[in-house]
Amino acid sequence: MAAIEWHDFANREALDTLLAASVAKTLAEAIATRGEASLVVSGGRTPAGLFAHLRQSPIDWGKVWVTLADERWVDAEHADSNEALVRQHLLLDKAAKARFVGLKSGGNTPVEGLATSTAQLAAIPAPFDVVILGMGDDGHTASLFPQAPELAAAIDPAGMARLAAISPITAPHARITFTLPALASARRLILHMTGEAKRDLLLRQFSADAPETLPIRRVIDAAKENCHVYWAP
Numbered sequence: 252m253a254a255i256e257w258h259d260f261a262n263r264e265a266l267d268t269l270l271a272a273s274v275a276k277t278l279a280e281a282i283a284t285r286g287e288a289s290l291v292v293s294g295g296r297t298p299a300g301l302f303a304h305l306r307q308s309p310i311d312w313g314k315v316w317v318t319l320a321d322e323r324w325v326d327a328e329h330a331d332s333n334e335a336l337v338r339q340h341l342l343l344d345k346a347a348k349a350r351f352v353g354l355k356s357g358g359n360t361p362v363e364g365l366a367t368s369t370a371q372l373a374a375i376p377a378p379f380d381v382v383i384l385g386m387g388d389d390g391h392t393a394s395l396f397p398q399a400p401e402l403a404a405a406i407d408p409a410g411m412a413r414l415a416a417i418s419p420i421t422a423p424h425a426r427i428t429f430t431l432p433a434l435a436s437a438r439r440l441i442l443h444m445t446g447e448a449k450r451d452l453l454l455r456q457f458s459a460d461a462p463e464t465l466p467i468r469r470v471i472d473a474a475k476e477n478c479h480v481y482w483a484p
């Protein structure tokens with residue numbers, strides 16, 4: 252079973268600076284080895300500062316594929332769109348040359364769009380070189396939400412699907428998300444999180460008296476390589 256490697260920082264600026272450098276190094280190594288690289292990023296509130304550093308990294312962004320760990324089923328212009336976040340904060344400066352593939356496709360619901368979204372990802376090299384996950388206060392990661400009716404299938408380590416449609420009970424918007432097998436097979440799996448509440452929630456997941464096993468722990472347990480947790484208060 253994969254383990255956690257912790258990287259603690261005094262503040263978020265230090266975290267974002269060092270994490271961006273580490274991700275850029277891994278992407279450059281992947282390009283040198285395989286001619287191209289794949290990067291999966293998360294949405295939400297946490298990654299904007301990281302993206303501001305990462306987009307300045309002097310790597311060959313034209314050889315980097317970028318996609319999302321998950322997406323809310325809203326238009327790309329919507330304030331809650333993870334694609335909008337990536338376009339506004341990552342795909343600029345040096346990273347403007349990256350090849351981005353979003354998860355939202357046609358169809359009124361993620362269920363309707365699932366086949367098209369899966370097909371549009373076909374060009375991206377897998378297993379992914381770098382997957383950067385976030386974690387919600389409820390232990391969800393990507394859009395693998397506790398209590399969602401589709402969760403069990405989406406976190407099945409033997410599942411064959413790369414993407415799943417999710418109807419969260421505890422958060423707005425229908426979602427599309429990479430499944431546990433697609434995320435956990437990453438060559439470098441990173442959990443980027445801030446704040447003491449999230450740190451304590453994650454640590455409790457690995458204590459003997461954890462009340463339930465949350466999606467984030469399921470992904471870490473299934474990871475092919477150790478999961479690198481990058482954390483700051």
Ligand SMILES: O=C1O[C@H](COP(=O)(O)O)[C@@H](O)[C@H](O)[C@H]1O
Pocket residue numbers: 293294295296297298320321322323333384385386387388391392393394422
């Ligand atoms: O809904 C989502 O939440 C998680 C965590 O977001 P944060 O705002 O607590 O950083 C995020 O990783 C995921 O991509 C997003 O869709």
